[in-house]
Amino acid sequence: MAALCFLAPNLLGFLVFTAFPVVFSLGMSFTNWSLKPTVVTRFVGLRNYVDLFSDRHFWFYLYNTVYFMLGIPIGIAGSLLLAIFLSQPLTVASSRSRFVLGGAMGCMGLLAVLFLVIAGRVELALWVGILFSATLVGILTGKVGFRTLFYLPNFTAGVAVFLLWMQLYNPHFGLINGMLSRILHVLGMGHVELPAWLSSTRSLLGFLPLPESFNCTGVGLGAREAIMIMGIWLGVGGNDMLLYLAGLSNIPLELYESAQIDGAGVWARFCHITWPQLAPTTFFIVVMSTIGGLQGGFEMARVMTEGGPAGTTTTLSYYIYTVGFERLDMGYASSISWFLFLIILGLTLINWKFGNRYVGIS
């Protein structure tokens, strides 16, 4: 009885807002349920699911979703690299000389910036200022400071940061194309056409013989790459990096010491100690990113591109939103979301089966 008193508030909410909706949406995926007042809801059997298979939009958006997920391995590799960097002993200065060195660097930076401002090179002063501040943070706070800076993009992720990146990707006055054109000028390739980013339907896999409904217009950097690059910038220093850091700190140091005595190099130590020891962490990250990736892309699509150009950035989650809340076809939307769930479930089971074996061996 006592247990029920403790459980009641949560259980009530759980039944109303989680358990009932699960059952309800599964049931409704077999109907033509619509929010349009003229449509009478009736049972249609498996028709929604059959329609799904012949819905060429669905396959296109599934392809987009999977395409975005190609960024996951890059992100994981980056996170691992950052975590390895952060786990190295970093003794720039002993704790005593740290403040002396930091103070000296701070004064130097301040002087340099002041000098450049007086000389009228405000732009250069800004860059020097950024560089000196990052160095100063590194000297004064060491690894904690770097970890904070790496984690910041992930922490602030959201609509505001997406709006910021929309500006950075502006083909004419955005930061990214500005940088690219400067670099290309220096390399003497000023005539090379700059990518149009969010308004381009090109992709790096544009050479694949895809169906015409997939709206591919050739090889290049397009909206999908833009979102992928932003995703990597957001995610690489995020939770995965922290998980790898925790994993790295759990590896016994004796393993490295004995390997060093045996004369193993950096690469050999990574292959035979670090990577196998981190296998459980990697496994966890892969499972979670797969689940997240298949459901992802909604916010970016809604905020940055509205799914376009020509549907190239529409992921399944955005498709469910448009079908359900714009076309008001809730039954069909439910069936897509359940189909997505089946894909997630299947992939997770596969991950589990093969991953466990891999983790078990090492």
Next chain:
Amino acid sequence: MSVSRDKSDLSSKASHWHLRKRQIGQLALFVAMVSLACLALVPFVWMVCASVKPHSEVEALHFWPRNPQPANYLVVLRQRDDPHLERKLDLHFGKWYFNSFFVSSWVTMLTVWTSSMAAFAFSRIPWPGRDKVFLMYLATMMVPGLVLMIPNYQIMVSLKLVNTYQGLILPGAFSAFGTFLLRQFMLTIPMSLDEAAEIDGASHFRTFVEVVLPLARPGLITLAIFCFLGNYRSFFWPLVMIKDDWLRTLPIGMLSFNSSYGQQTELVMAATVMCVLPLVVLFVILQKQLVRGIQLGAVKG
């Protein structure tokens, strides 16, 4: 470095070389980290610079505005007239701020309350069928959030809570994940403490409040941080739930801001800075707990 110096079996020359090599390695590592940190920072610097540019300079490639115009912030906050429209903006940025904090705080308080009670029932009180019910909780954590959104919207329509604060707060207040997290945390607290309290004649409620809750504090803080952040950023649910500008939270407010005033990049960026700033402050304050929480969640989950 002192270790390699102590090794007497190495010749002094070899040891010197070793030291040099390590110093170079350290320097290279430091330089790599500084450049990566700059890469993480530059977009934010651009954002701040763009937010104080006058409209005529927004499309220029230079970072630093020639004629800084901090009044952009006042325009966004409706303290000044918009120089183009020559009247105040139609959107209520300040109110979105309040809404975001208000909704996130309520959801966090309710979630911590309901989840800790449920976690207590799942971890400290034996009752028939306990593990089966818990398994049901776990099973629903597998279901994608999207599957739940559509029926939840229908429930809100039936309860006539669309376009209200309650509609935003209620569905978030009962978290299976939170219950799971706290249950795992409470399992690490020794049961003997409960038994001792019971012998002293304490009720379940007193044991909960005076023994378990204080010891579960790190878990509660972790859940509170996750929950607050998740709701501060929450996008899908407010997007379908809220129709009035007056009730918008920051993320969907920003979306409407961009669609109404997207041409005035400097204003969008000023609003963006104000959106991101509380997060940066929160992060600097809470980062120790947050890092521990994320690492804890993975080890246990």
